[in-house]
Amino acid sequence: MYLADYHTHSRVSPDAAFSMADMAAAAVAAGLDEICFTDHFEPVEWGTDRPRQTFDWAALTAEYADVTNRLGGSIGLKLGLELGDAPMDFANTERLMAEAPELDFVIGSEHMLSGRYHWQDLSIVQEDSESDCRAEIADYLEQVLRMAVWGKFNVLGHLTLPLRYMNEKRGFHATFDGFEAEVSDIFRALIQNGCGIEVNTNRGNTPLPDEKWLRLYRSLGGEIVTLGSDAHRLQHIGCAIREGQALLHECGFERFCTFEQRKPVWHAL
Numbered sequence: 001m002y003l004a005d006y007h008t009h010s011r012v013s014p015d016a017a018f019s020m021a022d023m024a025a026a027a028v029a030a031g032l033d034e035i036c037f038t039d040h041f042e043p044v045e046w047g048t049d050r051p052r053q054t055f056d057w058a059a060l061t062a063e064y065a066d067v068t069n070r071l072g073g074s075i076g077l078k079l080g081l082e083l084g085d086a087p088m089d090f091a092n093t094e095r096l097m098a099e100a101p102e103l104d105f106v107i108g109s110e111h112m113l114s115g116r117y118h119w120q121d122l123s124i125v126q127e128d129s130e131s132d133c134r135a136e137i138a139d140y141l142e143q144v145l146r147m148a149v150w151g152k153f154n155v156l157g158h159l160t161l162p163l164r165y166m167n168e169k170r171g172f173h174a175t176f177d178g179f180e181a182e183v184s185d186i187f188r189a190l191i192q193n194g195c196g197i198e199v200n201t202n203r204g205n206t207p208l209p210d211e212k213w214l215r216l217y218r219s220l221g222g223e224i225v226t227l228g229s230d231a232h233r234l235q236h237i238g239c240a241i242r243e244g245q246a247l248l249h250e251c252g253f254e255r256f257c258t259f260e261q262r263k264p265v266w267h268a269l
């Protein structure tokens with residue numbers, strides 16, 4: 001089976017520390033055929049709601065040129081981006097993205113709650129109860145729908161991200177059950193815009209999204225799907241990609257995607 005990790009963070013991201021060259025070497029060691037680097041980019045300054053004026057695209061292209069020179073013959077390499085929180089400022093997102101280098105792949109991700117929650121990052125919100133969790137999930141899904149309707153990316157990142165923080169970090173037992181209509185609207189908008197979703201293997205924890213939502217996406221005609229570990233450390237590169245492929249197959253998918261110049265390349269499952 002073709003093995004590709006399509007969600008990884010290098011030191012170009014403010015929350016990761018490794019060079020792309022070290023990551024590519026780790027990907028070779030993990031038996032991967034391909035790795036796509038998807039560093040963070042947002043229309044606001046990291047950790048704030050202040051509009052970003054510029055983005056250091058040169059740092060990204062220099063890092064990618066270095067890994068291409070050193071390891072381009074050993075493994076497939078692709079330059080991507082995790083475009084976070086576009087709904088905070090679509091116009092600024094489009095202005096900054098117009099200056100980006102040629103990219104193979106863009107993940108569209110939502111990491112923040114809306115202005116009603118003062119754009120708090122999902123990783124740091126402090127809920128008091130499961131009903132707070134549900135209100136936040138409803139707010140989050142509204143933001144995701146806005147992004148899906150906008151549609152200027154290739155796959156939606158980690159659809160069920162709030163559950164990572166609510167359950168793994170804060171000990172709740174939250175689910176997306178009851179939000180089937182909202183999630184279906186998101187999937188329909190993505191499909192209509194030619195976008196897909198990712199199976200974020202979540203470094204070996206519960207996949208984001210998991211089986212129920214993958215089956216729903218498939219039942220609505222969704223086909224475009226990538227797999228990514230969301231590695232911010234070398235030891236997580238390639239983590240649970242094989243298991244994610246098996247899960248997709250169980251859910252009725254016969255193929256998955258990598259990307260080249262923003263176009264899907266299909267691989268059998």
Ligand SMILES: [Zn+2]
Pocket residue numbers: 082109111157158
């Ligand atoms: Zn993310």
